[in-house]
Amino acid sequence: MAAVTVRQALRDAMAEEMRADERVFLIGEEVAEYQGAYKVSQGLLEEFGTARIIDTPITEHGFAGLAIGAAMAGLRPITEFMTFNFALQAMDQIINSAAKTLYMSGGQVSCPIVFRGPNGAAARVAAQHSQDLASWFAHVPGLKVVAPFSAGDAKGLLKSAIRDPNPVIFLENEILYGATSDVPDGDFALPLGEAGVERSGGDVTVVAYSIMVAKALEAASSLAREGIEADVINLRTIRPLDTRTILESVSRTGRLVIVEEGWSFAGIGAEVAAAVIAEGFDLLDAPPRRVSAADAPLPYAANLEAMALPRPDDIAAAVRDVCYTGL
Amino acid sequence: MAAVTVRQALRDAMAEEMRADERVFLIGEEVAEYQGAYKVSQGLLEEFGTARIIDTPITEHGFAGLAIGAAMAGLRPITEFMTFNFALQAMDQIINSAAKTLYMSGGQVSCPIVFRGPNGAAARVAAQHSQDLASWFAHVPGLKVVAPFSAGDAKGLLKSAIRDPNPVIFLENEILYGATSDVPDGDFALPLGEAGVERSGGDVTVVAYSIMVAKALEAASSLAREGIEADVINLRTIRPLDTRTILESVSRTGRLVIVEEGWSFAGIGAEVAAAVIAEGFDLLDAPPRRVSAADAPLPYAANLEAMALPRPDDIAAAVRDVCYTGL
Amino acid sequence: MVSPASADPGLLTGFYRNMLLVRRFEEKVGQMYGMGLIGGFCHLYIGQEAVVVGMNAAIRADDAVITSYRCHAHALVRGVTPKAVMAELTGRSGGISKGKGGSMHIFDTAHGFYGGHGIVGAQVPIGAGVAFAQKYRNTDNVTLVFFGEGAANQGQVYETFNMASLWKLPCVFVVENNRYAMGTAVGRIKAGTGIFRRGEAFGIPGIEVDGMDVETVHEASKDVVARVRGGGGPVLVEMLTYRYRGHSMSDPVKYRTRTEVQKVREEQDAIDQVRARLVERGVADDAELRRIDRDVKEQVAEAAEFAQQSPEPDPGELMTDVLVASGDG
Amino acid sequence: MVSPASADPGLLTGFYRNMLLVRRFEEKVGQMYGMGLIGGFCHLYIGQEAVVVGMNAAIRADDAVITSYRCHAHALVRGVTPKAVMAELTGRSGGISKGKGGSMHIFDTAHGFYGGHGIVGAQVPIGAGVAFAQKYRNTDNVTLVFFGEGAANQGQVYETFNMASLWKLPCVFVVENNRYAMGTAVGRIKAGTGIFRRGEAFGIPGIEVDGMDVETVHEASKDVVARVRGGGGPVLVEMLTYRYRGHSMSDPVKYRTRTEVQKVREEQDAIDQVRARLVERGVADDAELRRIDRDVKEQVAEAAEFAQQSPEPDPGELMTDVLVASGDG
Numbered sequence A, B: 001m002a003a004v005t006v007r008q009a010l011r012d013a014m015a016e017e018m019r020a021d022e023r024v025f026l027i028g029e030e031v032a033e034y035q036g037a038y039k040v041s042q043g044l045l046e047e048f049g050t051a052r053i054i055d056t057p058i059t060e061h062g063f064a065g066l067a068i069g070a071a072m073a074g075l076r077p078i079t080e081f082m083t084f085n086f087a088l089q090a091m092d093q094i095i096n097s098a099a100k101t102l103y104m105s106g107g108q109v110s111c112p113i114v115f116r117g118p119n120g121a122a123a124r125v126a127a128q129h130s131q132d133l134a135s136w137f138a139h140v141p142g143l144k145v146v147a148p149f150s151a152g153d154a155k156g157l158l159k160s161a162i163r164d165p166n167p168v169i170f171l172e173n174e175i176l177y178g179a180t181s182d183v184p185d186g187d188f189a190l191p192l193g194e195a196g197v198e199r200s201g202g203d204v205t206v207v208a209y210s211i212m213v214a215k216a217l218e219a220a221s222s223l224a225r226e227g228i229e230a231d232v233i234n235l236r237t238i239r240p241l242d243t244r245t246i247l248e249s250v251s252r253t254g255r256l257v258i259v260e261e262g263w264s265f266a267g268i269g270a271e272v273a274a275a276v277i278a279e280g281f282d283l284l285d286a287p288p289r290r291v292s293a294a295d296a297p298l299p300y301a302a303n304l305e306a307m308a309l310p311r312p313d314d315i316a317a318a319v320r321d322v323c324y325t326g327l
Numbered sequence C, D: 001m002v003s004p005a006s007a008d009p010g011l012l013t014g015f016y017r018n019m020l021l022v023r024r025f026e027e028k029v030g031q032m033y034g035m036g037l038i039g040g041f042c043h044l045y046i047g048q049e050a051v052v053v054g055m056n057a058a059i060r061a062d063d064a065v066i067t068s069y070r071c072h073a074h075a076l077v078r079g080v081t082p083k084a085v086m087a088e089l090t091g092r093s094g095g096i097s098k099g100k101g102g103s104m105h106i107f108d109t110a111h112g113f114y115g116g117h118g119i120v121g122a123q124v125p126i127g128a129g130v131a132f133a134q135k136y137r138n139t140d141n142v143t144l145v146f147f148g149e150g151a152a153n154q155g156q157v158y159e160t161f162n163m164a165s166l167w168k169l170p171c172v173f174v175v176e177n178n179r180y181a182m183g184t185a186v187g188r189i190k191a192g193t194g195i196f197r198r199g200e201a202f203g204i205p206g207i208e209v210d211g212m213d214v215e216t217v218h219e220a221s222k223d224v225v226a227r228v229r230g231g232g233g234p235v236l237v238e239m240l241t242y243r244y245r246g247h248s249m250s251d252p253v254k255y256r257t258r259t260e261v262q263k264v265r266e267e268q269d270a271i272d273q274v275r276a277r278l279v280e281r282g283v284a285d286d287a288e289l290r291r292i293d294r295d296v297k298e299q300v301a302e303a304a305e306f307a308q309q310s311p312e313p314d315p316g317e318l319m320t321d322v323l324v325a326s327g328d329g
């Protein structure tokens, strides 16, 4: 066990997998000489050289397609989007080429690639730099979608993502890069598709991913002071979704709150709510509640931005609601 | 009243709005000389000329951005995607420019544009030409999303979409282009945001959009023979979603089935189910059921394609399920 | 340019056989589509045979090829059997992709054929990525990246030119300029100079080649491939060719005259040109040519037969190949 | 090229004032960012002043301008008040967009300024669309479309070149080549020739201009704008300039030496050049120059003051401007 930052954990995961498998390389904007726009690839150029740590022009559509081709030809690209907002330029290649070709080729052409980078809001970067793309990617069969919270998640999940034979969308969070937590020593990998239980309460189930896990934990501790003990589930992988772990918790709590940083319409909250209701309708004592971003592009103004994103208080209020203590 | 095809209704809507407002123009691939890849713009070049009916190169990213700029400068572009699959190349402009600029500019720069074209599966066109993008677009604030079923829907909704001061995603269906139904004479417009009730039963509520309304109606008539009378709701507009009409029906039936041609994960079915549960939990006598496409890219083989897309029998089975008659 | 005398007679006969195979195969596809045995979008290569046959003869079996949805011929010349391609078109289990991809999506990695891409332009960066992998592995392989003159306006093509040139990737960009993009004549949607010059500003040399003359195609390709294989960086080749049939089986072809098509058929047909040369150079007599025609017809007939007899894919295939089971990777 | 003598003295003084306003404004922005009064991504224009000041003097008030996130200067020269821009940067209700857009997203349609775009390259097709509207309405207006040399690799730029050339749109494509895209020196991510030549294959003529000399910029722009306004179709102008500060406020600038920056400041600074000429040509004496400096400092100080006093937007603004209420349209 060592306490490291999420940034460091991501770096270590890439470095270890690159040492273990020379098919693995990193490509993206400013990943080499600049050491990453957010310094996630610190030192990798020095260790692996220009053949495996590759700076690209600002052409997401093109370099995503190129990396996909390299993956189809048997390499293992890690493709960094400086932020996932820019992946919108590469969407056609990610969906129509990376996600669908295995199927269209009857299993002949696989695409073992990781697309990674910060997703969602940072601090005051406004509407075009703050979108949470989790539900878009999770909607599409042929992709896996991962969203780490802790440094351990970051390292363990990224190593599994790099080893996975499928296209994996790896959604990081800029604000969490500097957050520190313990990471097991050695070759530590976390299986994709398994959620983690960050806190066991028993009164209510709170499901969250990425930075919202932190907000959910904050809410949980304030709720504990009111006598409400929450299970807090860290999804870790959004697709495939670990409904088993969620249902297991709901079977004990009967109450469900889903927290996402993104917009609610056809979001992850909607899916989790619908899935739980389909498989666990009778387990529920109250309608599940979704806590999501305000249904608007993210504003720049400090006061509006703070209102737009889910806060621990919003989560606590939703929990009280489903526990009827709000009444 | 006159019986016309959906194709004709769309053409008439564009022609009428272009006569009424010279800011309106049509731009896209093969819309002019070829009269539309699916002949939806038949005769428009002859009536309006090359200045207003504009053939583009095969550059969706570029011409979508160009049309958005024209809209920001006060024109009213109708932008045709030969199919919406190709809109994946234009996704950045649609989301980051068209949907977000009004907000980022504090209300200064509006973007009155319609993006239209066939969405979802056609016949045997395989994975890259068959995606239903409804839930992706509906997820994003700043856009309106419309999906007509009948010729009346097509004409009335397209006219409203063209007049709307916001970006509107208008999702047509290739298989429905040739379908005929009555359209009121004269200047007929249907308000965006209001669902239609295609059939009133009372035992169960079936919500669908686009071609799935036809499948739902088929299922409803076979169910009627079993004594199950279904309300069939045609969403018409997916965003903003007309939850009022859905809840009104569910308040009578207590049972809900949502049918979508697309994938279920974070789809429209998930949103409708989650929304109804949030606002009408106590109205429900059974968990809502989602009927969606198989969770895979669409296969080419005839037998697999038929299995992949929701069939009336699948809908009927889901209805029996929620009515417990399946037990 | 090649002087007729210098051409290897065996090679020329092979060109003839391959071009004929492509044409007869595509004619049969057209018939079967008409009979409802093939569905969806289906794009025939008839008229363009010299391009793919001549270029394929200039690369090695371990090189790579990628193209658009108009991909039957590219697969056949790479060595995919007519049966496996035809059964893919009929959507049967005997198809190269078990019938799951269909006409636009033929793939065969065993023959270095990377498809078969339905989104205009998408194969261009993907193909450069295949070339990237060839270079990354320090092989001396090359990738032929085929796309249409309509696709040549796609932005991703220029993003790819820039990277391929910067990184000296071993790829040959081949524009098959068949004069039409669906219903749009090339002049109507392309500004500026010849497409072959559109790489220059990115440091990519370009040449224009008579894509109706298979020997010219082959000679030009040998030089280009040698340069690219030698590490000289990418080259852009514009093949001037022509498509005889509609864009796809559903195209009424109202945008050009029958006489325009007739003229090309009569004056430039790739197969007629080679047949004439074979006789004129005394390489093959009528009997020999008839024998080849018969062989090819048989091959195609067998493929058609197989494609109709082959059973539909097992229903279980609906949910396979969505993801690779971890571990298999 | 302009001979110093021929230059209008009033014009030169105006250039000086505007460039100084931009620089002092941006210096103040830097300070306020350091004080935490401005947040998020913030990109300063210091060093590039001659480009936007010289070009703006070559167009009319009813023409249009569009650029990237590095947009404060473009807004100021169009006539947006320093107060309205600065208050947008502090995210206050007095901002041009009520504080909802921030530093990267300044818009002012009243002054024909279309933003302020955060996605690299996005403003290029959008700007061509503004030009399309100008032509559609049969006006003789033009649109200046600014983008960086890094953005010049974006595919949408070439898709736009093709359409703008085909349709002879009245737009001037202006590449502000400040030698770096974030931490990447232009040579590292650009293959081939000078960027100004990248329109040639699309039929778009290009020129290279010393973007550090405001008079050169102005003269060159007058000719280009006249041609474009006259219906000659788009032109590509590459402005050779330099950014003194980091890419954004969070850039440590490890990718170049201080001496490189110093050298440009000493030998090419746009403002120093003009100050020297004003004196040398006897257009303005020290007193006059000091007066201008004082005026500009005051203007900027007032803007900074206003931007701190202006209240935060009303909480109700969170949910406004998501959609235009139908009917308003």
Ligand SMILES: Cc1ncc(C[n+]2csc(CCOP(=O)(O)OP(=O)(O)O)c2C)c(N)n1
Pocket: B029, B058, B060, B082, B086, B089, C068, C070, C118, C119, C120, C147, C148, C149, C150, C151, C152, C176, C178, C180, C181, C182, C247
């Ligand atoms: C991005 C995208 N836009 C539009 C289409 C529809 N489409 C398919 S083929 C085609 C024409 C392509 O012409 P060209 O590139 O010249 O190739 P050819 O068909 O002539 O071989 C079009 C517009 C598509 N498949 N993908």
Ligand SMILES: Cc1ncc(C[n+]2csc(CCOP(=O)(O)OP(=O)(O)O)c2C)c(N)n1
Pocket: A029, A058, A060, A082, A086, A089, D068, D070, D118, D119, D120, D147, D148, D149, D150, D151, D152, D176, D178, D180, D181, D182, D247
């Ligand atoms: C599509 C996209 N990719 C990446 C980014 C991140 N980014 C913002 S500015 C920038 C550099 C742009 O450089 P250049 O075009 O030269 O303009 P300059 O900043 O020098 O004015 C990058 C990579 C972005 N905003 N959009």
Ligand SMILES: [Mg+2]
Pocket: C148, C149, C150, C176, C177, C178, C179, C180, C181, C182
């Ligand atoms: Mg063509």
Ligand SMILES: [Mg+2]
Pocket: D148, D149, D150, D176, D177, D178, D179, D180, D181, D182
């Ligand atoms: Mg730059």
